[in-house]
Amino acid sequence: MPDSQRQRPGAKLVPSHEEKVRDLLQRAKTLESELSTAGKSDEEKAAQLRSHLCEVISDLIITDPAVSREYDLPTTLWRSCFYFPICSFRKEMSKMKRKKGPTSSTRAFENQFKKFLSEALALYDYLSIQYQSKLIPGHTQVDSQEDAQVPTESESTAGVVEGLYRLFIYTGDLHRYAESFDKATACYQNASKLSPGNGNPYNQLAVVSQVCVGIFWSHPLNLLVFLFLLTSSTYALLQTDEGPVALYECFILVLSIPLGDTFEF
Numbered sequence: 001m002p003d004s005q006r007q008r009p010g011a012k013l014v015p016s017h018e019e020k021v022r023d024l025l026q027r028a029k030t031l032e033s034e035l036s037t038a039g040k041s042d043e044e045k046a047a048q049l050r051s052h053l054c055e056v057i058s059d060l061i062i063t064d065p066a067v068s069r070e071y072d073l074p075t076t077l078w079r080s081c082f083y084f085p086i087c088s089f090r091k092e093m094s095k096m097k098r099k100k101g102p103t104s105s106t107r108a109f110e111n112q113f114k115k116f117l118s119e120a121l122a123l124y125d126y127l128s129i130q131y132q133s134k135l136i137p138g139h140t141q142v143d144s145q146e147d148a149q150v151p152t153e154s155e156s157t158a159g160v161v162e163g164l165y166r167l168f169i170y171t172g173d174l175h176r177y178a179e180s181f182d183k184a185t186a187c188y189q190n191a192s193k194l195s196p197g198n199g200n201p202y203n204q205l206a207v208v209s210q211v212c213v214g215i216f217w218s219h220p221l222n223l224l225v226f227l228f229l230l231t232s233s234t235y236a237l238l239q240t241d242e243g244p245v246a247l248y249e250c251f252i253l254v255l256s257i258p259l260g261d262t263f264e265f
Helices: 017-038 043-063 065-070 073-100 104-135 160-177 181-194 200-218 220-238 243-255
Strands: none
Touching: 017 043, 017 073, 043 065, 043 073, 043 104, 065 073, 065 160, 073 104, 073 160, 104 160, 160 181, 160 200, 181 200
8 A cells, every 4th residue: 555545553634624514514403403402491501502502603604604604604603692692681681670670680680791792792703803804815903893895705705705794794783782882883884885785784773773862862961952952942943934834843853753762672
């Protein structure tokens, strides 16, 4: 047997790219199945499975963007590892606040939620950097809030643009849940540049705008300033022939904005 075909003692066979991807896909499928079985019956086990699944899918997303696109792995990562825990956190916080109001336990739970979001953002920023470096070699110091360049996809970067688009959307969602609305807006705008014909980024931008309007009106000082300006201008406005109609239309517009409301998304 030629030396090139003889395996040296102790040498390890390195799996091919296809074998690695196939193994990761199988592990992800197994973990998803176990996670769905664990459900809420064993939260500690579910958290461990979710963490492991996050590692496997993240590895897949980086290793083969084309396969990631084919199996829509960014969406699987988001829903299985982050969205459902976020919904659970928010539901529990809302329940605690209704029962007890602000207490040390609710503040501790909120800090736990903030830590979860911070760790999730660190992962999504890392994934975004990996994808942008595939499109722009050497471009490794990229923040998800910076302006994204619209690249041209080649065979070697198949699936990267679509994957980066979804990463921007989900990073924006994480910033929105963390109430970092400027950063969320930047992420959604970057996503819109990568997929101009897709309406999802604009829907998310509308959600951010609606939340910010609610926050603005719920602040007593903002409301006081608005009422002062409205009162001081009402007399002058009524002196004109079209003043009453204009004032009526203004009040209709103001009443359409939910004063002091808070929004759940």
